Amino acid sequence: MSRSRFVTTRLTSAEASDLWSRSDHASAFTRPDYLEKLVDEVEWWGVEHSGEVIAARNLLRSTPCL
Numbered sequence: 858m859s860r861s862r863f864v865t866t867r868l869t870s871a872e873a874s875d876l877w878s879r880s881d882h883a884s885a886f887t888r889p890d891y892l893e894k895l896v897d898e899v900e901w902w903g904v905e906h907s908g909e910v911i912a913a914r915n916l917l918r919s920t921p922c923l
Contacts, residue, residue: 867901874889897918
């Protein structure tokens with residue numbers, strides 16, 4: 858029996874933007890270039906299946922304003 862294999866991988870901003878532009882669920886709240894202007898750091902992570910990125914997620918990091 859074969860098993861489906863999913864792999865987590867770090868994405869570049871360009872890869873995240875490309876995936877976002879092809880998504881049916883893209884919105885201003887997930888647009889990579891907008892998020893990167895709003896917070897100090899954005900990490901992009903994707904899930905690959907059969908060599909293709911099928912999903913992406915952002916991790917946002919900001920310095921607290923005190």
